[in-house]
Amino acid sequence: PLPSQPSRTLLDEALQHHLGDMPAEVAQALRDTLGAIAQACARIGDVAAQGVLADAMGVAGAINCQGEVQQRLDVIADGLMAASLAQCRHVAGWASEEHEQVHVSQAHGLQGSQLVVFDPLDGSSNIDANISIGTIFSVLPHRYRGMAPCESSFLQPGHQQLAAGYVLYGPATLMVLTCRRGVLVFALDRRGEGQGSAPRWVLTRDQVQISAHTCEFAINASNQRFWEKPIQRYVAECVAGDSGPRMKDFNMRWVASMVAEVHRIMTRGGVFLYPRDTREPRKPGRLRLMYEAAPMALLVEQAGGRAVNGTSELLDLVPDTLHQRVPVILGSRDEVDRIVGYHADPS
Numbered sequence: 071p072l073p074s075q076p077s078r079t080l081l082d083e084a085l086q087h088h089l090g091d092m093p094a095e096v097a098q099a100l101r102d103t104l105g106a107i108a109q110a111c112a113r114i115g116d117v118a119a120q121g122v123l124a125d126a127m128g129v130a131g132a133i134n135c136q137g138e139v140q141q142r143l144d145v146i147a148d149g150l151m152a153a154s155l156a157q158c159r160h161v162a163g164w165a166s167e168e169h170e171q172v173h174v175s176q177a178h179g180l181q182g183s184q185l186v187v188f189d190p191l192d193g194s195s196n197i198d199a200n201i202s203i204g205t206i207f208s209v210l211p212h213r214y215r216g217m218a219p220c221e222s223s224f225l226q227p228g229h230q231q232l233a234a235g236y237v238l239y240g241p242a243t244l245m246v247l248t249c250r251r252g253v254l255v256f257a258l259d260r261r262g263e264g265q266g267s268a269p270r271w272v273l274t275r276d277q278v279q280i281s282a283h284t285c286e287f288a289i290n291a292s293n294q295r296f297w298e299k300p301i302q303r304y305v306a307e308c309v310a311g312d313s314g315p316r317m318k319d320f321n322m323r324w325v326a327s328m329v330a331e332v333h334r335i336m337t338r339g340g341v342f343l344y345p346r347d348t349r350e351p352r353k354p355g356r357l358r359l360m361y362e363a364a365p366m367a368l369l370v371e372q373a374g375g376r377a378v379n380g381t382s383e384l385l386d387l388v389p390d391t392l393h394q395r396v397p398v399i400l401g402s403r404d405e406v407d408r409i410v411g412y413h414a415d416p417s
């Protein structure tokens with residue numbers, strides 16, 4: 071439940087309490103890693119808020135390994151995450167949407183027990199329009215401590231994640247986090263900055279729950295002609311409203327920032343779809359398994375929702391490659407169950 075008074079519980083203190091049942095060494099490592107991510111995201115939020123004043127708008131020019139033109143903020147956010155993770159001795163290596171190869175952290179004698187995978191800036195097409203954007207992150211165990219991680223060290227199914235979260239840079243900057251013990255929300259409090267104190271992450275919601283029913287869906291309808299039959303059926307039934315088989319009206323939203331879509335679903339329920347389509351080369355869907363689908367799936371499941379590729383739970387998928395794409399259907403459990411049912415019986 072929402073506290074009637076904003077709490078003053080800060081990130082590290084909240085995690086101390088939250089991770090109290092974990093072995094102390096594991097909990098300490100996770101707190102340090104999440105602290106490093108949170109610090110980077112506070113800086114990314116700062117640069118995003120300054121926008122054109124910080125020379126952070128527009129294209130950077132290069133094409134990343136996804137074949138996308140990098141925006142300046144994609145590059146800045148990626149650099150800020152890397153710089154912060156490099157300071158953290160528990161992080162053995164990381165992988166980013168913006169780099170084809172994984173990065174091995176050299177500074178701490180390969181003692182790190184964790185790997186971090188991230189989408190430094192989600193919703194890049196929204197940067198210049200001043201629409202909400204985000205960062206998505208996933209923390210995985212590094213099983214061979216003392217050895218440099220390679221790509222295969224990262225290729226773990228989503229159910230192995232130690233923690234996952236996103237930061238939403240919207241009207242407020244919020245971090246939504248799970249360490250497999252429910253979902254916590256923190257707001258970035260910058261009010262002390264003028265007096266010399268650093269921005270602080272304040273706990274604002276504990277144990278977020280996604281309602282099982284909804285009348286709201288999110289899909290990029292410009293791809294409709296390429297959708298497979300179960301998705302065609304689901305959306306047609308929503309659009310038919312109270313005179314169709316669902317016998318109720320639906321509302322539709324599309325921000326084109328996955329972080330903002332998932333946050334809306336965390337707040338008031340809903341279902342988000344970026345399905346497989348019949349085109350090449352985007353056929354497996356647009357979103358990336360390791361740093362978009364898997365962390366969001368863990369958050370959604372921890373909040374009582376469900377996340378699938380149509381037929382399987384996203385958290386069960388074992389990645390073949392770092393930048394693999396997958397169909398994503400997630401949110402309110404009853405709707406996701408229905409869509410899975412349509413995939414099993416596409417009549």
Ligand code: AHG
Pocket residue numbers: 138167189191192193194195290326327328329344356
């Ligand atoms: P990114 O900006 O990190 O490359 O990811 C963008 C993703 C996701 O945020 C969003 O759901 C989707 O792409 C938007 O796709 P469309 O351009 O098809 O709307």
Ligand code: MN
Pocket residue numbers: 136138167194
């Ligand atoms: Mn991108």
Ligand code: MN
Pocket residue numbers: 189191192193328362
């Ligand atoms: Mn993204």
Ligand code: MN
Pocket residue numbers: 144167189190191192193194
């Ligand atoms: Mn991105």
